[in-house]
Amino acid sequence: MYVLVIGGAGMVGRKLIERLARDGRLGDKAITRLTAHDVVVPRPPEAPFPIDTRVSDISVPGEAAALVAERPDVIFHLAAIVSGEAEADFEKGNRINLDGTRHLFDAVRLVEGYAPRLVFTSSIAVFGAPFPEAIPDEFFHTPLTSYGTQKAIGELLLADYTRRGFFDGIGIRLPTICVRPGLPNKAASGFFSGIIREPLAGQEATLPVSEDVMHWHASPRAAVGFLIHAATLDGAAVGARRNLTMPGLAVTVGEQIEALRKVAGAKAVARIRRAPDPVIEKIVSGWPRKFDPRRAIALGFVAETSFEEIIRIHVEDELGGRIAD
Amino acid sequence: MYVLVIGGAGMVGRKLIERLARDGRLGDKAITRLTAHDVVVPRPPEAPFPIDTRVSDISVPGEAAALVAERPDVIFHLAAIVSGEAEADFEKGNRINLDGTRHLFDAVRLVEGYAPRLVFTSSIAVFGAPFPEAIPDEFFHTPLTSYGTQKAIGELLLADYTRRGFFDGIGIRLPTICVRPGLPNKAASGFFSGIIREPLAGQEATLPVSEDVMHWHASPRAAVGFLIHAATLDGAAVGARRNLTMPGLAVTVGEQIEALRKVAGAKAVARIRRAPDPVIEKIVSGWPRKFDPRRAIALGFVAETSFEEIIRIHVEDELGGRIAD
Incomplete structure (x- = not known):
């Protein structure tokens, strides 16, 4: 083939x-x-x-x-x-x-x-x-x-x-693909990955929206x-x-942070810095948050069912299983 | 302007x-x-x-x-x-x-x-x-x-x-625009107009589908x-x-024919010849039949509310008010 x-x-x-x-x-x-x-x-x-x-x-x-x-x-x-x-x-x-x-x-x-x-x-x-x-x-x-x-x-x-x-x-x-590997970028959606990826690597991350923002991840x-x-x-x-x-997981930013706490502890969570940005808040408010993708699920497409699983996949596939202290 | x-x-x-x-x-x-x-x-x-x-x-x-x-x-x-x-x-x-x-x-x-x-x-x-x-x-x-x-x-x-x-x-x-003026054409939808237009002009028309077929007209x-x-x-x-x-009127072919009877009498209706055509039946079965166009109605778009009205418009606008004997 x-x-x-x-x-x-x-x-x-x-x-x-x-x-x-x-x-x-x-x-x-x-x-x-x-x-x-x-x-x-x-x-x-x-x-x-x-x-x-x-x-x-x-x-x-x-x-x-x-x-x-x-x-x-x-x-x-x-x-x-x-x-x-x-x-x-x-x-x-x-x-x-x-x-x-x-x-x-x-x-x-x-x-x-x-x-x-x-x-x-x-x-x-x-x-x-x-x-x-x-x-x-x-x-x-x-x-x-x-x-x-x-x-x-x-x-x-x-x-x-x-x-x-x-x-x-x-x-x-x-x-939205999360956790996206690589360097932070200026995409308006970048923070959804950044608030997980940077703390896991020992770096500070910026959170420009409130914790009740929901989004659709795989x-x-x-x-x-x-x-x-x-x-x-x-x-x-x-x-x-x-x-x-495609199927995905609808979680709020607050739920992302709680999953990070479970996987990597309070020290990782402490690396997230709140810096509200009304421009990004506005862009994100126009995005879809949650789907009911019955057809794809019936056809056998499979996504993660918890955000902890999404974080663990990043740790396995990108960090060789190692989380920064 | x-x-x-x-x-x-x-x-x-x-x-x-x-x-x-x-x-x-x-x-x-x-x-x-x-x-x-x-x-x-x-x-x-x-x-x-x-x-x-x-x-x-x-x-x-x-x-x-x-x-x-x-x-x-x-x-x-x-x-x-x-x-x-x-x-x-x-x-x-x-x-x-x-x-x-x-x-x-x-x-x-x-x-x-x-x-x-x-x-x-x-x-x-x-x-x-x-x-x-x-x-x-x-x-x-x-x-x-x-x-x-x-x-x-x-x-x-x-x-x-x-x-x-x-x-x-x-x-x-x-x-679908009905009654479409002019000569009969070979469009699969042509009969929706033909079964009204030809009888009103004293001509025979062919009906290739059953009377329970519903369609969306203006x-x-x-x-x-x-x-x-x-x-x-x-x-x-x-x-x-x-x-x-756009708004429109959802009527069955049977309802179209009843409206023709009210406007032009049994003699006009008798000019409709049934000639079932499975090819046209199949094409038409894939077409939309009825809408709930709330936004357009709220914005002030107006269509006919009865098929008799649609026929009378054709008689006025195309036939100078005259129906063939």
């Missing part, structure tokens, strides 16, 4: 490729080749199958066609300009997130007799406030960002191209699990509605 | 321009100029203001920019490849309905300091079965045609371009009313959710 990962240098892409390298297979099929694509050079791990890397911009005409010319059996399309950048640079966001996705879908369409499984990472940013208490699977899309608009358009195209038999697509709306390990399940599940069981809200 | 009608040669476009010519104004402002645009030559009526016509393809780069260069105050974007053709010719449907719409939106965006009211006709084809008994305003979009997909994408772009201040957009999802006159209300209502009252399901 030949696997193509577009966006293979990003956090989720790297973790997906690591997992595939470790498993040597996707579902019940051995992987014989993998291509990791991104706009920056991917650094794939050792693997029991050859991995080649490609660097290009899928929004440039012809690039997508070159990527799919050798007919990968499964395509993971993870590449995107993130929310903040797509909002700051409207034309770039549309070029990459909208045109890039459409070019890829059309490139697959134009390969004769070819209909691979295509897994597309959408986002809960397709939803816009006001929301019901828990957002049901049939809730409409009224994104409040250009990023969410572009992802919602990708979902519509994916469903139509699948209906027409051009490929066999599954779109998955990822929760670990990086769960996100990789979603991708693999989406790549291998029976398309017939999914039916015509190809885009799914 | 300068008004631009894109799709001005179509049935709804012509009726809109006739109404504007009759009124001489849009809301409380006198119309000083109107441009009717289409891919075929529009034939505008006499009017108390100058009407110029333009013929071009808005999917060709530069055409949309030329149309908006003189800054129309209100733009009606009614142009589209219809459902059947967009399904038969995927690339043409995407080129006109998706790229054409995006080119227009971008052309408006790129005119400095310009943010006109833009009214976009979407469709109930953005919805796909299975449905609840009456589709609520927050129901999600899972179109089952490429036309519905293209319209749903237009809605998403309209909302985002409005949010960013590029224009002041309102998207309206029209019911008259051409109501559709023009929706467009004018959308062009003149207060955008602040609409808020961030810029796309609205």
Whole structure:
């Protein structure tokens, strides 16, 4: 089986490729080749199958066609300009997130007799406030960002191209990934990971919102699990509605902090510094907090059920089991 | 006030321009100029203001920019490849309905300091079965045609371009227009109008589905009313959710026939010939039947409340008040 990962240098892409390298297979099929694509050079791990890397911009005409010319059996399309950048640079966001996705879908369409499984990472940013208490699977899309608009358009195209038999697509709306490894960044959502990651590493973290703010989380390990399940599940069981809200865990910031206390003690919690920021409070208040993702759960997608579990996964996968004193 | 009608040669476009010519104004402002645009030559009526016509393809780069260069105050974007053709010719449907719409939106965006009211006709084809008994305003979009997909994408772009201040957009999802004037056509929905229009004109009509099929209707006159209300209502009252399901009338084919009997008698009803067509039955079974369009009603959009009223409008507007013996 030949696997193509577009966006293979990003956090989720790297973790997906690591997992595939470790498993040597996707579902019940051995992987014989993998291509990791991104706009920056991917650094794939050792693997029991050859991995080649490609660097290009899928929004440039012809690039997508070159990527799919050798007919990968499964395509993971993870590449995107993130929310903040797509909002700051409207034309770039549309070029990459909208045109890039459409070019890829059309490139697959134009390969004769070819209909691979295509897994597309959408986002809960397709939803816009006001929301019901828990957002049901049939809730409409009224994104409040250009990023969410572009992802919602990708979902519509994916469903139509699948209906027409051009490929066999599954779109998955990822929760906020927590604990996100790496350095703190300026994303408005960064603090959800920061208030766990920095204290576990002995660093101070800033909390810009109140403790009653609720949000929707899954670990990086769960996100990789979603991708693999989406790549291998029976398309017939999914039916015509190809885009799914992934399961996740709705917790308040206060509950995150209590979980941190249980896993790492009061000393870790003491490293969280309150610094209320009305701008971030306002942005976050427009985000979805909680879902009722029955379809994905019925289809076998699995997320964490406690925030302590999410923290322990970070400690295992990123810190080699060690918590800073 | 300068008004631009894109799709001005179509049935709804012509009726809109006739109404504007009759009124001489849009809301409380006198119309000083109107441009009717289409891919075929529009034939505008006499009017108390100058009407110029333009013929071009808005999917060709530069055409949309030329149309908006003189800054129309209100733009009606009614142009589209219809459902059947967009399904038969995927690339043409995407080129006109998706790229054409995006080119227009971008052309408006790129005119400095310009943010006109833009009214976009979407469709109930953005919805796909299975449905609840009456589709609520927050129901999600899972179109089952490429036309519905293209319209749903237009809605998403309209909302985002409005949010960013590029224009002041309102998207309206029209019911099936009934009684559609003119010759019978091969659209799968054609019989909903045909079984009324042909008998009133003394012709035989074919009914390919059973009498318990329910559908969602509004008259051409109501559709023009929706467009004018959308062009003149207060955008602040609409808020961030810029796309609205229009009100309509949910009736069964049997109820349509009973209304025809009341308006035109048993002789007219006798001109309906039953010819069940399983292909059309199947297509129609995937269409929405009934909505609960509370937002549009609260915002002041008005449709007919009986099918007799819909028939009488056709007799008045198209037949000069005369029903065939």
